Amino acid sequence: MKKLFVVAVAIAMIAMGGTAMAVDTATVTVSAIVAQTCRFSSPTAALAFGTLPSTAAPVSASTTLAFWCTTGASYTITDDDGLYETGVNANQMRSTALATPQFMPYTLSYTPASGTGTGPSSPITMTLTGNILAASYASLPADVYQDTVTLTINP
Numbered sequence: 001m002k003k004l005f006v007v008a009v010a011i012a013m014i015a016m017g018g019t020a021m022a023v024d025t026a027t028v029t030v031s032a033i034v035a036q037t038c039r040f041s042s043p044t045a046a047l048a049f050g051t052l053p054s055t056a057a058p059v060s061a062s063t064t065l066a067f068w069c070t071t072g073a074s075y076t077i078t079d080d081d082g083l084y085e086t087g088v089n090a091n092q093m094r095s096t097a098l099a100t101p102q103f104m105p106y107t108l109s110y111t112p113a114s115g116t117g118t119g120p121s122s123p124i125t126m127t128l129t130g131n132i133l134a135a136s137y138a139s140l141p142a143d144v145y146q147d148t149v150t151l152t153i154n155p
Contacts, residue, residue, distance in 0.1 A: 034070060035070070036069070036070050036073040036155040037069065037070050037073070037155055038067060038068065038069035038070070038073065038075050038117065038153040038154070038155045039067060039068060039069075039120075039153075040065060040066070040067045040151075040153065041065075041066035041067060041068065041123055042065065042066065045063045045064070045065045045128065046063060047061050047062070047063045047108075047128055047130045048061060048063075049061045049106075049130065049132060052132070052137055056134040056135075056137070056138035057134050058131065058132065058133055058134050059131070059132045060129060060130065060131050060132075061129070061130050062127055062128060062129045062130070063127075063128050064125050064126060064127050064128070065125075065126045065128065065151070066123045066124065066125050066126070067123065067124055067126065067153055068117060068118075068119065068120045068121075068122065068123045068124065069116070069117025069118075069119075069124070069153070069155055070117050070119065070155065071117055071118055071119040072116060072117065073116065073117040073155040074114070074115070074116050074117075074155070075114060075115060075116070075117060075153055075154060075155050076113065076114045076153075076154050077110060077112075077113050077114065077126065077151055077152070077153050077154075078113075078151070078152050078154070079108065079110075079149050079150065079151050079152070080149060080150045080152075081149070082108075082147040082148060082149045083147055083148050084103060084147055089107070090105070091105065091106050091107065091108050091147060091149065092104060092105050092106070092147065093106060093145035093146055093147040094145060094146065094147065095140075095141070095143040095144070095145055096143060096144045096145070096146055097143050097144065098141060098143050102140050102141060102143065102145075103145075104132065104136055104137050104140055104145045105132075105133070105136045106130050106131060106132045106136065106147075107130065107131045108128065108129070108130050108149060109128070109129050109130075110126050110127065110128045110129070110151070111126065111127050111129075112124065112126060117155070
């Protein structure tokens with residue numbers, strides 16, 4: 001009986017040794033896209049000239065906006081010259097309460113206007129500067145004058 005058992009185990013081992021298991025592989029492609037993008041950190045800012053001097057002198061004001069762009073993305077910032085512009089770079093503020101609207105010309109510049117992004121952890125601070133010439137407001141009636149300029153950042 002022992003002999004029969006030993007023979008059965010030997011036959012089983014030979015049978016198992018002759019059987020090979022099949023091995024197979026597969027591949028998975030993993031991908032992601034980092035889009036070139038730019039975002040203003042805050043979507044609003046105020047450029048306030050305050051109360052203009054009665055001596056009719058040139059007036060300047062400045063403010064800042066922060067933004068970021070994807071690392072390596074080239075950007076350009078443009079503006080629409082405001083609601084009351086009369087042409088390219090011909091910005092004007094409009095009186096808010098006068099029966100007959102009055103307009104006050106001003107200039108607007110910003111730095112930087114173009115460059116290369118360094119990622120969201122390194123925001124870029126843009127300085128906006130506005131100027132009003134004395135002749136632009138010396139003969140205007142008293143009122144609050146306003147305009148809204150839209151800045152666009154393109155990666």
